[in-house]
Amino acid sequence: MSRDSRWLLPDGVDEIIPPQAQVIERLRRRLLDVITTWGYALCMPATIEFLDALVSGGGDDLELQTFKLTDQVSGRLLGIPADMTPQIARIDAHRINADTPTRLCYIGPILHTRPDKFAGSRNPLQLGAELYGHAGIESDAEVIALMVEVLAAAGVGEITLDLGHMAIFHGLAAAAALDAEREGRVLDVLLRKAVGELPEVLAGVAPATAACLSALLSLNGDASVLPRARQAFAAAPAQVQRALEDLEQLVSLLAQRCPHINVHLDLADLRGYRYHTGVMFAAYTLRMGRAIAWGGRYDDIGARYGRARPATGFSTDLKLLATLAAGAADAPSAILAPAGTDAALLAAIADLRAAGEQVIQALPGQTGGPREMGCNRTLVSRDGRWHTVPVA
Numbered sequence: 001m002s003r004d005s006r007w008l009l010p011d012g013v014d015e016i017i018p019p020q021a022q023v024i025e026r027l028r029r030r031l032l033d034v035i036t037t038w039g040y041a042l043c044m045p046a047t048i049e050f051l052d053a054l055v056s057g058g059g060d061d062l063e064l065q066t067f068k069l070t071d072q073v074s075g076r077l078l079g080i081p082a083d084m085t086p087q088i089a090r091i092d093a094h095r096i097n098a099d100t101p102t103r104l105c106y107i108g109p110i111l112h113t114r115p116d117k118f119a120g121s122r123n124p125l126q127l128g129a130e131l132y133g134h135a136g137i138e139s140d141a142e143v144i145a146l147m148v149e150v151l152a153a154a155g156v157g158e159i160t161l162d163l164g165h166m167a168i169f170h171g172l173a174a175a176a177a178l179d180a181e182r183e184g185r186v187l188d189v190l191l192r193k194a195v196g197e198l199p200e201v202l203a204g205v206a207p208a209t210a211a212c213l214s215a216l217l218s219l220n221g222d223a224s225v226l227p228r229a230r231q232a233f234a235a236a237p238a239q240v241q242r243a244l245e246d247l248e249q250l251v252s253l254l255a256q257r258c259p260h261i262n263v264h265l266d267l268a269d270l271r272g273y274r275y276h277t278g279v280m281f282a283a284y285t286l287r288m289g290r291a292i293a294w295g296g297r298y299d300d301i302g303a304r305y306g307r308a309r310p311a312t313g314f315s316t317d318l319k320l321l322a323t324l325a326a327g328a329a330d331a332p333s334a335i336l337a338p339a340g341t342d343a344a345l346l347a348a349i350a351d352l353r354a355a356g357e358q359v360i361q362a363l364p365g366q367t368g369g370p371r372e373m374g375c376n377r378t379l380v381s382r383d384g385r386w387h388t389v390p391v392a
Helices: 020-037 051-055 060-064 085-096 137-153 166-175 180-192 195-201 207-218 225-232 238-257 301-305 318-324 343-354
Strands: 041-043 067-070 077-080 102-109 125-132 160-165 262-266 279-285 288-297 311-317 334-337 358-361 375-382 385-390
Touching (some): 020 041, 020 125, 051 060, 051 085, 085 311, 125 137, 137 238, 137 279, 137 288, 160 238, 166 180, 166 207, 166 238, 180 195, 180 207, 195 207, 225 238, 238 262, 288 318, 334 343, 343 358, 343 375
Parallel strands (some): 041 102, 160 262, 334 358, 334 375
Antiparallel strands (some): 067 077, 102 125, 125 311, 160 279, 279 288, 288 311, 375 385
16 A cells, blocks of 8 residues: 555545534434433444354345454454344343343444445444334334434434335245245345246246235335235235234334324335344435335344344434434534633633533644634633633
8 A cells, every 4th residue: 555545444434523423423312312212221232243143144145244354362253243233132132131022222333345225334333223022013113113213303304114024025935935046036036126037037836826926026005005915915825914914003003103104015125035034114215315224023033142032123324314414513612721720720621611611722832723723712811710702
C-alpha cells in the first residue's frame, strides 16, 4: 500500500465522524429506551466467537458472510459475527436458561464479507430485539408492533409491512419430495419470479403439487391474498393450512395493534428460507428502495446450543435508520473557556459541565477562536465573576 492510500478504508466499510456520530448516538439512546419500555433487556454479545457457535445450522448465506480467523490460543476457527441473532439465542439458552418467555435486545457492530441487505455496508450497526419461549402468533405480532414503534421513533412514520410464511414453501417442497439441490433451484426461480422457468424445474412433480408451487408467484397483494391462497392450497398438507391460519390471525392482530401500517403479503418472497421456520416480515418506506427492518420466526435456532425454544425477532441497521431519521445534528451549543488554572475559572467550568453544558477550555497559543472550535458562547470574567456570553 502506498503512503498516499493508507488513509483509505476497505470497499464497503465506513466510519462515522462528527456531526453524524452525534445523530446516531442520540438515535441509539432513543430507540433503546423505546425497546426497554416493552420489557426487552439489553445484551452485549462478544465481538468474536468460535465459528461453529455462530454459523452451525444458520444456513449457507450466514457462513459466507462471516469473516473467519484462527485463534492463536486454542487453534480453533473463530468468526466475527455477521448477525447477532445466533449469539442472543446462545445467551438465552445457556446464560439465562429461563422457562418463562424471555425478551432480549441488542445493539452493536457486525461485519460482512460482502455488502448485503444492510444498505450495502459491510460493517452495519445492528439493532434488534428477540422474544424466546412462546410459540404463538401473538409473539410475532408483538415483535412486529415493537418494530413499527421503533421505526416511528426513528422518524419513519409511513411503512409497508411485507409478510410471508416459510412453512408454506417447506410444506409444498416436502409434498413434492424435492431433494436439497432441486429445492434450491425451485427457490431460486420463485425469488426471481421467473414464471417461464417453473415448468422445467417442476418436471416430474405431481400436477396438484406443482400447481400449488406455481401459485405462490401470483399470491401477493393485500389481505385478499389469503382467501385466494386457501382456495389454491385446498389440497395442500396440514403444515400449509396451519401457516395460512397463522397469517390470517397475524393480519387480524396487526389491524388492531398497528392499524396505520400498510400490510402486503407475498408468499413467494422466501429470502432467508434456511434460517426462518415460520412468519417472515420486512418493513419498507417510500423514502428508500430497500427494506429498512426485517425479521421473523426461527424456532430451530436454539437446538444447536442444546435447548430449542420458540423464537421470533427483528433487526435493523442503526446507520441506515439515521439516514431516514427526522432532524440533524444539534447546532453548536458549546462554550469556549479561556486557558488557565485559576481556581475560580476551573470551578466555573466544572459547574457548567455539571449542569450539562459542553465546555471546551482553550489551550495556550492554540489556533482558532470560538466559531472555529464549534462554540456559540464564551466564558468571560466580569466584576470578579465568570459569565457566558454569546459569540458576536
